[in-house]
Amino acid sequence: MICDKYIESTQAVRSSLGYLVLPVQWVSSLPGQLGVWAGESAQSHTSLIEENKRLRLESLVLRQKIQQMISIRAENHRLRELLNTSEQLDDQILVAELIGVDPDPYTHHIIINKGEQHGVFVGQPILDAQGLMGQVIEVLPYTSRVLLVADSNHAIPVQVNRNGVRAIAVGSGKLDELRLIYVPDTSDIKVGDQLVSSGLGGRYPKGYPLGEISVVEHDPGEPFAIVSAKPAANLDRSRHVLLVFSMDSKLPEASNNEDVSPK
Amino acid sequence: MKGYLIILPTFFVAFVLAVFPLTKYLDYVRPEWVAITLVFWVLSSPARAGILLGLCMGLLLDVLHGQILGLNALALSILAYLCMLLHSRMRLYNTIQQSCLVFVLIGLYLLVRYWTESIVMGQGNIALLWPSLGSALIWPIWYNLLSGLRHYFRA
Numbered sequence: 001m002i003c004d005k006y007i008e009s010t011q012a013v014r015s016s017l018g019y020l021v022l023p024v025q026w027v028s029s030l031p032g033q034l035g036v037w038a039g040e041s042a043q044s045h046t047s048l049i050e051e052n053k054r055l056r057l058e059s060l061v062l063r064q065k066i067q068q069m070i071s072i073r074a075e076n077h078r079l080r081e082l083l084n085t086s087e088q089l090d091d092q093i094l095v096a097e098l099i100g101v102d103p104d105p106y107t108h109h110i111i112i113n114k115g116e117q118h119g120v121f122v123g124q125p126i127l128d129a130q131g132l133m134g135q136v137i138e139v140l141p142y143t144s145r146v147l148l149v150a151d152s153n154h155a156i157p158v159q160v161n162r163n164g165v166r167a168i169a170v171g172s173g174k175l176d177e178l179r180l181i182y183v184p185d186t187s188d189i190k191v192g193d194q195l196v197s198s199g200l201g202g203r204y205p206k207g208y209p210l211g212e213i214s215v216v217e218h219d220p221g222e223p224f225a226i227v228s229a230k231p232a233a234n235l236d237r238s239r240h241v242l243l244v245f246s247m248d249s250k251l252p253e254a255s256n257n258e259d260v261s262p263k
Numbered sequence: 264m265k266g267y268l269i270i271l272p273t274f275f276v277a278f279v280l281a282v283f284p285l286t287k288y289l290d291y292v293r294p295e296w297v298a299i300t301l302v303f304w305v306l307s308s309p310a311r312a313g314i315l316l317g318l319c320m321g322l323l324l325d326v327l328h329g330q331i332l333g334l335n336a337l338a339l340s341i342l343a344y345l346c347m348l349l350h351s352r353m354r355l356y357n358t359i360q361q362s363c364l365v366f367v368l369i370g371l372y373l374l375v376r377y378w379t380e381s382i383v384m385g386q387g388n389i390a391l392l393w394p395s396l397g398s399a400l401i402w403p404i405w406y407n408l409l410s411g412l413r414h415y416f417r418a
Contacts (some may be wrong), residue, residue: 010332013332014326014332017322017323017325017326020323020326021278021323021326021327023275024275024278024279024282024327025282025327027279028279028282028283028284032284087322090328100284101284102282102328102329103281103282103283103284103285103290103293103328104328104388105287105290105291105390106388106390109329138328138329176418222351
């Protein structure tokens with residue numbers, strides 16, 4: 001019975017049982033959604049106007065940034081052509097909503113409302129607006145389970161944005177802390193450095209922000225430096241997450257055109 | 264057949280309660296809802312609820328929690344078997360004695376789960392005491408609620 005785990009065909013059983021479990025997940029996420037709905041509909045007129053104004057300003061600033069980005073991207077493309085390196089492709093994304101959090105207090109898993117039917121696959125990276133959140137570890141027909149970067153079973157190869165120093169960021173089990181392991185005492189990492197994914201593991205795409213270095217300690221009694229980072233993504237707050245379809249990883253066959261948009 | 268029309272909805276409620284988001288500290292004492300529901304049904308109608316029901320509910324719980332398939336199925340089947348051995352004695356107990364026994368039963372269920380998980384996966388969740396305590400505390404309320412339902416529908 002337990003040995004079934006080592007055989008791939010149990011995935012079929014799992015996904016057909018997933019249909020039965022779906023209403024349970026839906027009902028348990030209902031009060032949260034009701035709260036969001038009530039909060040939205042009970043907001044006052046003035047606060048809505050204020051929010052609208054703020055969002056308009058934000059959109060203006062973002063648009064100006066996009067204008068810059070277009071020319072910078074074209075330039076980057078030309079330079080890459082000069083160097084004869086391969087062209088970087090845009091990643092496609094799919095927006096998903098968080099519908100549940102794993103009740104086990106010793107792990108950090110979340111459940112999102114996109115699954116096999118939307119082309120989600122195991123190992124797919126998940127982002128929020130601020131940075132990397134984690135990866136898909138289990139796919140059911142309409143939902144999937146995501147392992148967050150802060151889980152103590154999770155590790156991700158990273159790079160310091162300032163100088164390209166490579167390291168491995170391992171989850172600490174706390175939602176606001178990641179640990180960088182096997183960092184030599186002599187390596188150039190400072191508090192405040194930005195960490196980005198290095199893409200070396202072949203699972204996460206290159207260049208997405210992961211966090212910021214918060215603690216660097218050199219203990220003479222330890223073989224390596226003690227380095228901690230604070231995740232950039234709001235691991236405990238984000239309601240909407242982005243699923244990334246990298247061009248070199250598997251592409252979805254059944255993706256809806258209105259949901260998938262080039263980033 | 265009519266009995267299952269009552270049994271399955273109570274399990275549905277138990278599943279929802281098992282994944283319902285709670286605050287951080289309540290999460291540690293979250294009762295094993297599915298397990299105590301199974302204990303109740305094996306006690307009250309051992310002809311209908313038994314090892315097979317435990318197996319099916321365990322498989323669903325595995326999918327719901329994203330654990331290896333068969334983990335809860337094995338543990339709940341063993342729990343159902345233990346309850347079937349004990350049910351004639353357990354019916355005579357008063358509520359507090361039943362709660363104590365539920366504490367032990369849920370503890371055993373979690374222990375079996377921990378053992379299998381650590382044998383197969385190499386690591387397991389060793390939180391045995393607090394969930395069993397939570398289950399034992401919630402048992403009197405859950406027992407009265409379910410037996411009220413059972414008498415109301417005459418299942």
